[in-house]
Amino acid sequence: MTKIIVVQSFRGGTGKSTIASNLAVQLATLGKRVLVIDSDTRSPGIHALFGLTPESLGSTFTDYLLGHARIEDTIKDVSEQLKMPNGTLSVIPSSIILGDIATNLSSRRNFNKMRRAIEYVVDSTDVDIILVDTHPGVNEDMLLTAALGDVVLSVIRPDNQDYQGAHVTAELMRKLGSNVHLVLNKVHRRQPPTALRRKIERSLELPVIGVLPFTEEIMFAESQYVFSQKHKSHPFSKKIAEIATSLGDINEDNIKA
Numbered sequence: 699m700t701k702i703i704v705v706q707s708f709r710g711g712t713g714k715s716t717i718a719s720n721l722a723v724q725l726a727t728l729g730k731r732v733l734v735i736d737s738d739t740r741s742p743g744i745h746a747l748f749g750l751t752p753e754s755l756g757s758t759f760t761d762y763l764l765g766h767a768r769i770e771d772t773i774k775d776v777s778e779q780l781k782m783p784n785g786t787l788s789v790i791p792s793s794i795i796l797g798d799i800a801t802n803l804s805s806r807r808n809f810n811k812m813r814r815a816i817e818y819v820v821d822s823t824d825v826d827i828i829l830v831d832t833h834p835g836v837n838e839d840m841l842l843t844a845a846l847g848d849v850v851l852s853v854i855r856p857d858n859q860d861y862q863g864a865h866v867t868a869e870l871m872r873k874l875g876s877n878v879h880l881v882l883n884k885v886h887r888r889q890p891p892t893a894l895r896r897k898i899e900r901s902l903e904l905p906v907i908g909v910l911p912f913t914e915e916i917m918f919a920e921s922q923y924v925f926s927q928k929h930k931s932h933p934f935s936k937k938i939a940e941i942a943t944s945l946g947d948i949n950e951d952n953i954k955a
């Protein structure tokens with residue numbers, strides 16, 4: 699049974715693409731067959747983290763949404779490039795061509811196409827886990843995509859604006875039946891993670907699946923590679939591996955709890 703994990707956040711720059719790509723690598727390291735879909739057609743970024751240049755993208759998710767490509771032709775297997783020893787890792791990038799980004803894609807059409815894309819992957823490939831990276835904010839696209847997920851990871855930073863945004867978004871997503879977990883990212887070393895986690899779980903009434911430290915080296919990496927793959931023993935990578943393990947362990951019984 700393919701598991702669908704949607705990564706979203708109310709505000710931009712919380713770390714969605716960083717977390718989606720690091721989770722993908724860790725899940726593949728655990729032996730899973732993983733596919734990442736960059737559904738953020740307005741500000742795509744996943745391709746950069748996987749070392750794909752704009753010229754090497756070929757057919758993209760945007761091309762599929764515009765009716766210019768079949769979904770099966772947009773999947774790029776990056777397992778060899780990323781030297782995945784166990785599982786497999788594929789990505790469906792979004793177009794980084796100005797004209798494509800500027801094209802106004804209607805949400806309703808996007809949703810139906812997103813649903814069909816996921817149906818294709820579930821029915822016609824051996825992928826175990828689909829990770830969907832999304833555009834920030836509350837919009838129809840994101841909510842409808844979240845409704846397709848078995849799990850929604852809502853990424854927040856330790857910041858009141860993020861807390862309030864996550865609260866509102868989760869309320870909406872709960873109405874759509876989504877199973878929302880918070881990922882707390884960019885936590886400073888002077889912010890005690892356990893106390894912060896407790897405070898957030900209590901005030902937002904949502905489970906925190908992981909607390910990730912603010913990591914200067916990730917900034918210096920400039921989204922040119924997937925951090926946890928190169929720095930396996932770094933605290934950030936260990937925490938990502940823990941989240942990947944708990945996501946990998948989530949089964950049918952506790953998915954829709």
Ligand SMILES: Nc1ncnc2c1ncn2[C@@H]1O[C@H](COP(=O)(O)OP(=O)(O)OP(=O)(O)O)[C@@H](O)[C@H]1O
Nearest residue numbers: 710711712713714715716834884911912913916917
């Ligand atoms: N734990 C972290 N510590 C330090 N920097 C981080 C961390 N996580 C992400 N970053 C950095 O923060 C910036 C934004 O990250 P990222 O692009 O993953 O966010 P995003 O939520 O996908 O953004 P957008 O909303 O624009 O899609 C990047 O420069 C990234 O390297």
Ligand SMILES: [Mg+2]
Nearest residue numbers: 714715738743
């Ligand atoms: Mg992003």
